Amino acid sequence: MATYNLLLLPGDGIGPEVMAEVKRIIEFLNKKGPNRFTYDEGLVGGSCYDAHQVSITDETMEKAKAADAVIFGAVGGPKWDKVPYEARPEAGLLRLRKDLALYANLRPAVTYPALADASALKRELVEGLDIMILRELTGGVYFGEPKTITDLGNGQKRAVDTQVYDTYEIERISRVAFELARKRRNKVTSMEKHNVMKTGVLWKEVVQQTHDREFKDVTLEHQLADSGGMQLVKNPKQFDVIVTDNLFGDLLSDIAAMLTGSLGMLASASLGEVDPKTQKRKALYEPVHGSAPDIAGKGVANPIAMIASFGMALRYSFDMGKEADMIDQAIAATLGKGLRTGDIASAGMKTVGTEEMGSAIIEELEKLAA
Numbered sequence: 618m619a620t621y622n623l624l625l626l627p628g629d630g631i632g633p634e635v636m637a638e639v640k641r642i643i644e645f646l647n648k649k650g651p652n653r654f655t656y657d658e659g660l661v662g663g664s665c666y667d668a669h670q671v672s673i674t675d676e677t678m679e680k681a682k683a684a685d686a687v688i689f690g691a692v693g694g695p696k697w698d699k700v701p702y703e704a705r706p707e708a709g710l711l712r713l714r715k716d717l718a719l720y721a722n723l724r725p726a727v728t729y730p731a732l733a734d735a736s737a738l739k740r741e742l743v744e745g746l747d748i749m750i751l752r753e754l755t756g757g758v759y760f761g762e763p764k765t766i767t768d769l770g771n772g773q774k775r776a777v778d779t780q781v782y783d784t785y786e787i788e789r790i791s792r793v794a795f796e797l798a799r800k801r802r803n804k805v806t807s808m809e810k811h812n813v814m815k816t817g818v819l820w821k822e823v824v825q826q827t828h829d830r831e832f833k834d835v836t837l838e839h840q841l842a843d844s845g846g847m848q849l850v851k852n853p854k855q856f857d858v859i860v861t862d863n864l865f866g867d868l869l870s871d872i873a874a875m876l877t878g879s880l881g882m883l884a885s886a887s888l889g890e891v892d893p894k895t896q897k898r899k900a901l902y903e904p905v906h907g908s909a910p911d912i913a914g915k916g917v918a919n920p921i922a923m924i925a926s927f928g929m930a931l932r933y934s935f936d937m938g939k940e941a942d943m944i945d946q947a948i949a950a951t952l953g954k955g956l957r958t959g960d961i962a963s964a965g966m967k968t969v970g971t972e973e974m975g976s977a978i979i980e981e982l983e984k985l986a987a
């Protein structure tokens with residue numbers, strides 16, 4: 618038996634609403650045993666800005682570094698559109714990713730059988746889909762310098778963002794991709810734009826070299842990221858693991874979300890390097906969706922992405938694969954019974970709210986544990 622300490626950062630908008638359902642799952646797991654979870658909570662994003670005029674405090678950063686895992690809701694919203702750029706809600710999330718060195722962002726897109734009709738695509742294209750988008754998370758244009766807006770003095774301004782990748786950054790994310798593929802269907806598709814970008818040239822070269830040196834047994838394909846996006850919609854089941862940079866990964870994972878039915882379904886894990894001394898790695902788990910200002914406060918958000926993200930924490934941080942599988946099965950069973958939040962309901966279907974969906978999943982978990 619072990620005790621694990623979590624830091625919960627619910628954030629803004631629907632973040633706290635979906636996090637409430639994770640707290641109930643934690644309660645369930647603590648009852649079931651053998652492992653125990655304790656947790657601390659903190660402010661992040663706009664709610665932190667309102668209290669402290671920053672999007673995350675140094676004190677919360679220290680707690681994040683000390684925690685066994687961070688569980689993150691969502692940040693942002695129109696209320697904070699006018700706050701200084703450095704203090705915008707999203708900056709808190711970016712600081713967490715950068716300062717905890719969470720370079721590997723796993724975004725699995727799995728279409729549950731009951732939801733094959735909820736996708737915007739035809740059933741046969743998405744039925745049985747199970748792909749993994751691996752997004753590089755601490756480099757690229759998100760963090761490259763310079764990042765500026767300069768007044769040119771002639772009534773014009775110039776905005777600059779910088780895309781930077783070093784060999785080691787591409788190498789380590791490639792290794793994660795190949796290792797993931799070995800446990801799946803043994804195929805990696807790397808996406809970049811080497812026809813336009815120098816970072817794309819280096820990306821392709823380093824992924825290929827890492828493959829040839831260490832992972833010859835894995836099938837590797839390269840695809841330009843724009844046509845890759847097209848292929849993701851045309852024939853998504855051709856993919857197994859897609860490895861790509863920070864910005865392309867952001868775009869491609871939102872596209873993949875719609876293959877599963879809704880952004881409210883897509884979970885993610887952001888992982889750092891394994892510490893050779895402790896064998897532990899820093900990790901943050903969050904749904905791919907945002908704070909959904911259009912539905913916040915109504916109790917109608919889909920909690921599945923958040924719950925499945927906690928399931929990924931069980932799998933990747935706590936070696937609780939059996940419990941993680943149980944969460945996936947409970948979600949599948951709940952959907953199989955016909956429960957739908959608004960985002961995944963087909964026309965004419967009755968919908969349930971966030972809490973009701975959470976209760977139904979816990980009911981299924983109780984059955985599975987009995």
Ligand SMILES: NC(=O)c1ccc[n+]([C@@H]2O[C@H](COP(=O)([O-])OP(=O)(O)OC[C@H]3O[C@@H](n4cnc5c(N)ncnc54)[C@H](O)[C@@H]3O)[C@@H](O)[C@H]2O)c1
Pocket residue numbers: 631690691692693694695707710880881882903904905906907908909910911912917918919920922958960
């Ligand atoms: N990780 C994060 O915290 C994160 C991620 C993406 C966007 N954001 C921020 O969120 C704010 C809103 O961004 P956006 O509107 O582009 O993206 P969004 O993901 O918040 O919402 C996009 C659409 O999907 C729907 N949606 C998202 N999650 C849902 C859920 N769980 N259940 C039901 N419907 C759901 C929303 O209602 C909306 O119509 C912005 O400030 C953005 O920066 C934060």
Ligand SMILES: CC(C)[C@H](C(=O)O)[C@@H](O)C(=O)O
Pocket residue numbers: 693707710711867905907
């Ligand atoms: C909120 C924002 C900073 C974030 C990103 O762009 O990485 C989000 O869109 C995501 O996909 O996690």
Ligand SMILES: [Mg+2]
Pocket residue numbers: 867868871905
């Ligand atoms: Mg995004």
